[in-house]
Amino acid sequence: MLPSAAQLRVRFDETDQMQIVHHGVYFNYFEVGRVEFFRSIGYDIRTMEQSGLRLVVVRVDAAYRRSARFDELLDIGVDVIDVGSASLTFGYEIRREGELLVTGSTRLACVKINGRPSRFPADFRQALERAATSDRGLRT
Amino acid sequence: MLPSAAQLRVRFDETDQMQIVHHGVYFNYFEVGRVEFFRSIGYDIRTMEQSGLRLVVVRVDAAYRRSARFDELLDIGVDVIDVGSASLTFGYEIRREGELLVTGSTRLACVKINGRPSRFPADFRQALERAATSDRGLRT
Amino acid sequence: MLPSAAQLRVRFDETDQMQIVHHGVYFNYFEVGRVEFFRSIGYDIRTMEQSGLRLVVVRVDAAYRRSARFDELLDIGVDVIDVGSASLTFGYEIRREGELLVTGSTRLACVKINGRPSRFPADFRQALERAATSDRGLRT
Amino acid sequence: MLPSAAQLRVRFDETDQMQIVHHGVYFNYFEVGRVEFFRSIGYDIRTMEQSGLRLVVVRVDAAYRRSARFDELLDIGVDVIDVGSASLTFGYEIRREGELLVTGSTRLACVKINGRPSRFPADFRQALERAATSDRGLRT
Numbered sequence: 001m002l003p004s005a006a007q008l009r010v011r012f013d014e015t016d017q018m019q020i021v022h023h024g025v026y027f028n029y030f031e032v033g034r035v036e037f038f039r040s041i042g043y044d045i046r047t048m049e050q051s052g053l054r055l056v057v058v059r060v061d062a063a064y065r066r067s068a069r070f071d072e073l074l075d076i077g078v079d080v081i082d083v084g085s086a087s088l089t090f091g092y093e094i095r096r097e098g099e100l101l102v103t104g105s106t107r108l109a110c111v112k113i114n115g116r117p118s119r120f121p122a123d124f125r126q127a128l129e130r131a132a133t134s135d136r137g138l139r140t
Numbered sequence: 141m142l143p144s145a146a147q148l149r150v151r152f153d154e155t156d157q158m159q160i161v162h163h164g165v166y167f168n169y170f171e172v173g174r175v176e177f178f179r180s181i182g183y184d185i186r187t188m189e190q191s192g193l194r195l196v197v198v199r200v201d202a203a204y205r206r207s208a209r210f211d212e213l214l215d216i217g218v219d220v221i222d223v224g225s226a227s228l229t230f231g232y233e234i235r236r237e238g239e240l241l242v243t244g245s246t247r248l249a250c251v252k253i254n255g256r257p258s259r260f261p262a263d264f265r266q267a268l269e270r271a272a273t274s275d276r277g278l279r280t
Numbered sequence: 281m282l283p284s285a286a287q288l289r290v291r292f293d294e295t296d297q298m299q300i301v302h303h304g305v306y307f308n309y310f311e312v313g314r315v316e317f318f319r320s321i322g323y324d325i326r327t328m329e330q331s332g333l334r335l336v337v338v339r340v341d342a343a344y345r346r347s348a349r350f351d352e353l354l355d356i357g358v359d360v361i362d363v364g365s366a367s368l369t370f371g372y373e374i375r376r377e378g379e380l381l382v383t384g385s386t387r388l389a390c391v392k393i394n395g396r397p398s399r400f401p402a403d404f405r406q407a408l409e410r411a412a413t414s415d416r417g418l419r420t
Numbered sequence: 421m422l423p424s425a426a427q428l429r430v431r432f433d434e435t436d437q438m439q440i441v442h443h444g445v446y447f448n449y450f451e452v453g454r455v456e457f458f459r460s461i462g463y464d465i466r467t468m469e470q471s472g473l474r475l476v477v478v479r480v481d482a483a484y485r486r487s488a489r490f491d492e493l494l495d496i497g498v499d500v501i502d503v504g505s506a507s508l509t510f511g512y513e514i515r516r517e518g519e520l521l522v523t524g525s526t527r528l529a530c531v532k533i534n535g536r537p538s539r540f541p542a543d544f545r546q547a548l549e550r551a552a553t554s555d556r557g558l559r560t
Contacts, residue, residue, distance in 0.1 A: 012315065013164055013308045015157035017210055022153045023477040024451075027444035028293045035292065035351065046351075057443040061481035070157055071315065071326075152455065153448045163337040164311075167304035168433045175432065175491065186491075197303040201341035211455065211466075293442045297435035297490055304433055350437055 002077025002093045006036040010072050020067035026102050027060060030092045033076035034106065037090070043127035048110075053118055055108045058087070062104035072096050083128055085119050086110050142217025142233045146176040150212050160207035166242050167200060170232045173216035174246065177230070183267035188250075193258055195248045198227070202244035212236055223268055225259050226250050282357025282373045286316040290352050300347035306382050307340060310372045313356035314386065317370070323407035328390075333398055335388045338367070342384035352376050363408055365399050366390050422497025422513045426456040430492050440487035446522050447480060450512045453496035454526065457510070463547035468530075473538055475528045478507070482524035492516055503548055505539050506530050 008029065016022040038045050048054065068074055077093035087109040094102040112118045148169065156162040178185050188194065208214055217233035227249040234242040252258045288309065296302040318325050328334065348354055357373035367389040374382040392398045428449065436442040458465050468474065488494055497513035507529040514522040532538045 009312075011308055012156060012311050013162045016152060017155035017157065017159040018474065018476075019157040023480060024153055024444050024447035027447070028291055031292050031444075032289075054438065056438075057484055059481070059483045060443060061479070063479045064477055149452075151448055152451050158334065158336075163340060164304050164307035167307070168431055171304075171432050172429075194298065196298075197344055199341070199343045200303060201339070203339045204337055292436060293444055295437035296432060297437065297439040299437040302433045 001095075001098075002079045002091070004075040004095075005033040005040060005078040006076045008032060008074055008076065010068055010070050010074065012070055015070050018067075020069055023062070023064060026062050026064075026094060026104065027106075029074065029076055029094060030060075030062075030078075030090070030104055030106055033078040033092055034090055036076075037078040037080075041127050041131040043124060048121060048124060051121055052113050053110055053121060054113070056111050057106055058109045059107040060104065062102055064102050066096075066099065066101045068094070068096060068101055074101070080128065080131075081105065083125075086117050088120075088128070141235075141238075142219045142231070144215040144235075145173040145180060145218035146216045148172060148214055148216065150208055150210050150214065152210055155210050158207075160209055163202070163204060166202050166204075166234060166244065167246075169214065169216055169234060170200075170202075170218075170230070170244055170246055173218040173232055174230055176216075177218040177220075181267045181271040183264060188261060188264060191261055192253050193250055193261060194253070196251050197246055198249045199247040200244065202242055204242050206236075206239065206241045208234070208236060208241055214241070220268065220271070221245065222247075223265075226257050228260075228268070281375075281378075282359045282371065284355040284375075285313040285320060285358035286356045288312060288354055288356065290348055290350050290354065292350055295350050298347075300349055303342070303344060306342050306344075306374060306384065307386075309354065309356055309374060310340075310342075310358075310370070310384055310386055313358040313372055314370055316356075317358040317360075321407045321411040323404060328401060328404060331401055332393050333390055333401060334393070336391050337386055338389045339387040340384065342382055344382050346376075346379065346381045348374070348376060348381055354381070360408060360411070361385065362387075363405075366397050368400075368408070421515075421518075422499045422511070424495040424515075425453040425460060425498040426496045428452060428494055428496065430488055430490050430494065432490055435490050438487075440489055443482070443484060446482050446484075446514060446524065447526075449494065449496055449514060450480075450482075450498075450510070450524055450526055453498040453512055454510055456496075457498040457500075461547045461551040463544060468541060468544060471541055472533050473530055473541060474533070476531050477526055478529045479527040480524065482522055484522050486516075486519065486521045488514070488516060488521055494521070500548065500551070501525065503545075506537050508540075508548070 010021055014021050014025045075095045079091045081091040082089040089105055089107045092104045110118050110120050150161055154161050154165045215235045219231045221231040222229040229245055229247045232244045233240055250258050250260050290301055294301050294305045355375045359371045361371040362369040369385055369387045372384045390398050390400050430441055434441050434445045495515045499511045501511040502509040509525055509527045512524045513520055530538050530540050
């Protein structure tokens with residue numbers, strides 16, 4: 001069970017006519033968790049943009065076990081499941097009171113403003129390594 | 141009855157658990173209509189950005205008479221209801237087979253990149269005036 | 281200045297290519313505030329649905345003064361500005377560290393499942409009146 | 421190259437502050453393509469709901485090669501890449517003037533209203549088989 005990076009409450013507009021959260025909305029939830037993960041390891045993602053680099057999403061997936069519904073409180077568990085020199089993969093678990101609803105992953109690549117691949121900046125790698133050292137569940 | 145600027149089909153993710161289109165989605169529909177209106181009068185809105193200006197939304201409203209549902213085909217009627225030197229207001233009518241569902245309006249202002257108000261560029265005003273002359277229902 | 285009913289952080293997907301929160305997103309923020317307002321006065325909105333009634337949005341508006349940006353923390357101030365026998369109007373103020381960004385309102389009507397107007401249930405009116413009595417800023 | 425099931429134009433609200441279509445939006449595009457695919461094979465998906473069954477999304481993925489931008493016209497190629505007795509998998513290709521931008525897939529399961537798995541209704545399977553016979557690219 002992944003450590004929860006963020007908690008959020010399902011909004012009305014996120015439901016669809018099946019009266020559940022629309023399946024595409026979970027990618028926004030994953031992103032909320034990812035942003036909070038970066039905050040928790042003390043890395044301001046805007047630093048990267050200032051140095052002319054950005055993280056772009058190259059692949060995502062999600063598996064749906066149970067549905068979330070309006071007004072439910074969800075925990076977004078986040079983990080880094082793979083780190084390379086120029087890309088990393090996050091894993092996610094969305095839970096409602098401990099019960100697993102949705103799992104997923106996102107692969108991100110580091111690119112220059114012109115779109116060319118780039119190695120991660122040193123401070124970014126160090127922040128990820130500190131997170132691993134402090135045993136947040138990070139497996140680098 | 142306004143001339144239809146665009147036709148679109150309600151997407152599944154646009155419904156909510158009341159099994160109707162979520163009320164916030166209509167602002168996206170209005171925007172689709174507005175973009176097609178600019179195309180129809182031969183003005184490429186990206187020209188404005190290239191000259192260091194942009195149109196920003198300063199006020200919107202909508203009134204809901206009837207609900208749209210999944211997979212329905214909607215017409216977006218668009219009209220310019222007011223044009224000043226630095227702002228303009230669009231009016232909208234969303235219809236389903238002629239039946240009026242939603243009306244609304246958007247007030248847009250012309251600003252420089254630094255956010256300061258600016259007069260509209262001449263070619264923009266001319267395009268709006270041509271549209272009025274050709275009796276598209278534009279009231280300048 | 282309205283009492284804050286909810287606080288939320290701008291999500292990445294809520295921004296648009298002008299690098300600000302898309303204007304339509306604020307109606308979702310208003311809704312988050314409205315839901316938390318109902319929770320704060322001790323009324324479970326699902327009670328209404330169980331008695332065969334629902335609140336539908338009949339009119340909305342918003343005025344944009346300043347833009348919110350990614351990752352900013354926003355306060356959603358909520359107030360009931362008008363209560364009739366079968367409809368009510370909410371007012372909103374979105375602020376960032378006290379600074380007013382966006383104002384708006386939503387008019388909601390009480391309808392039966394068949395869409396016909398209905399008076400509010402007694403317990404709903406009582407909850408609104410209790411809120412007014414306790415001086416939450418409610419003006420009935 | 422998959423046959424195009426639908427064509428759509430990128431909406432302003434679908435962009436994010438990187439000035440590209442937000443990665444989560446493509447799942448809505450896939451869904452538009454899927455709905456048009458069902459229409460093209462003459463099966464009204466609402467028939468299934470009327471018989472007490474529904475299709476639920478159980479797994480999705482997407483891979484992003486190139487970014488789509490505001491106002492671009494996109495083709496959504498759709499194919500059925502696997503059909504079982506109670507689940508099926510769609511594959512997608514999003515293209516801009518022939519250039520491949522995004523690929524993805526969705527696995528859907530047939531369930532009863534109570535959420536229990538169910539075999540597909542006979543008319544649904546027949547519609548899929550007719551589509552295969554008529555060589556729409558369907559591989560059952």
